[in-house]
């Protein structure tokens with residue numbers, strides 16, 4: 001990893017199933033700066049890389065704060081984060097990366113968050129407050145106990161009515177995403193981070209808006225990974241040919257063969273495993289490439305995508 005070594009300064013329970021982690025620089029040097037919406041990759045044991053949005057004010061240089069939801073179907077990262085790290089532990093991290101940037105000049109920014117999807121919006125609200133710009137936030141959770149950062153949101157909410165909490169399991173209504181989008185004034189920018197159903201509703205509601213006003217971040221895949229197998233993959237640089245068997249992803253096959261490949265989310269979201277394709281037609285299952293990029297078939301996410309042709313040739 002090319003980023004800083006971090007020292008875990010404290011853990012804090014933020015809500016039912018949600019813990020936050022405050023990291024400082026292990027050597028005391030200022031941390032690399034970040035912008036609102038950025039994430040860091042943490043290097044976990046077993047080669048796992050996990051991306052977490054930075055929650056704290058981007059003006060801060062002395063710490064990174066992330067929050068982790070204890071996912072029922074954890075693929076290792078969230079379960080490890082919830083059980084192992086203790087204050088004083090060191091952990092390697094990548095430098096902050098921003099795939100979900102804030103457009104800072106909008107007259108109004110409208111945030112729609114579901115569950116742990118609140119995390120990037122805390123940093124965005126802090127940044128907009130610093131700029132003196134308006135924002136509004138709809139925050140949907142299953143119950144009040146699952147609502148993290150309520151006090152922080154109250155402190156950030158300078159108008160007193162900028163945060164609307166929707167406890168969907170307590171007879172309160174789900175946010176009406178279509179109505180929220182319709183009510184957004186011209187020129188406002190809209191952001192959504194949450195579960196797939198919420199993102200689909202958001203995408204559908206924003207269909208008529210200029211794409212540059214619409215921003216979303218996923219934290220779980222919208223499609224199953226391709227595991228049907230039954231194709232060969234040729235590695236152009238080494239000349240090796242591997243057979244991808246049923247039940248395995250292409251990434252599993254590459255890792256089992258000792259091919260060094262960078263990956264993080266394993267779900268087609270982060271783009272870390274993007275691999276150039278020289279021949280063949282991938283079965284794209286990711287949420288990272290655009291439709292145009294998928295149609296061009298010049299790259300694929302090997303963590304989740306497969307092949308529509310009997311052979312793929314990759315530039316690795």
Ligand code: FES
Pocket residue numbers: 262263264265266267268269270271272273274286288301302303304
């Ligand atoms: S590892 Fe994240 S897209 Fe493949």
